[in-house]
Amino acid sequence: MKTDLSKAAEILKSGEYTCVLCKGEETVTYTERGVKPLLDLLDSEKGLNGFSPADKVVGKAAAFLYILLEVKTVYAPVMSLSAIHLFEANGVFFRYDVSVENIINRSGTGICPMEEAVKELSVPEEALKAIRKRLSELQSRSA
Numbered sequence: 001m002k003t004d005l006s007k008a009a010e011i012l013k014s015g016e017y018t019c020v021l022c023k024g025e026e027t028v029t030y031t032e033r034g035v036k037p038l039l040d041l042l043d044s045e046k047g048l049n050g051f052s053p054a055d056k057v058v059g060k061a062a063a064f065l066y067i068l069l070e071v072k073t074v075y076a077p078v079m080s081l082s083a084i085h086l087f088e089a090n091g092v093f094f095r096y097d098v099s100v101e102n103i104i105n106r107s108g109t110g111i112c113p114m115e116e117a118v119k120e121l122s123v124p125e126e127a128l129k130a131i132r133k134r135l136s137e138l139q140s141r142s143a
Contacts, residue, residue, distance in 0.1 A: 005095065008054035009075045021071070023051040033106075035114055035131060038065035042128070058083045058096070059103035061114035064127035067092060078103075080115070113138060 002010070008022040011029065019030040019037045028051070030037035041048060042065065049070040055062060058076035063083035066074055067090050074087065079096035080103050087094045103112040111119075117134035118127040 004052035005073045005075050008052050012054035012056070019053060019055045021048060021051045021053040035061055035065060038062060038069065041069055057103060059112060059115045060086055061118045061127065061131055063087055064118060064124045068124045068128060
């Protein structure tokens with residue numbers, strides 16, 4: 001019998017989704033990139049306690065959001081060292097294929113803006129505020 005995490009990882013590896021969450025027979029999938037699916041889940045107040053997500057890339061910002069979502073395990077093909085440390089400190093089981101020092105922005109020119117926003121933070125609720133603020137700044141620049 002597959003674990004929820006194995007099932008989520010298998011669905012993620014199919015290539016159709018950027019984020020997959022499984023718990024028993026329930027599966028939730030997303031195709032949006034970045035932290036948007038996690039913010040949507042937080043905003044929906046859908047209880048994800050006990051879900052196991054598989055996500056394309058997990059950095060510190062995403063790790064904070066997963067902690068707030070109260071998931072039990074996380075898998076990512078790519079996971080940052082800061083996300084690993086955060087999961088360890090918060091008792092979240094995790095698996096990854098490759099660990100990296102930093103998550104790089106989409107243009108490949110520097111560190112991801114979400115990672116920059118939370119790099120000095122250690123409290124999930126503060127990180128959530130910083131992530132929302134950075135997203136708002138980025139959206140107003142592109143408008």
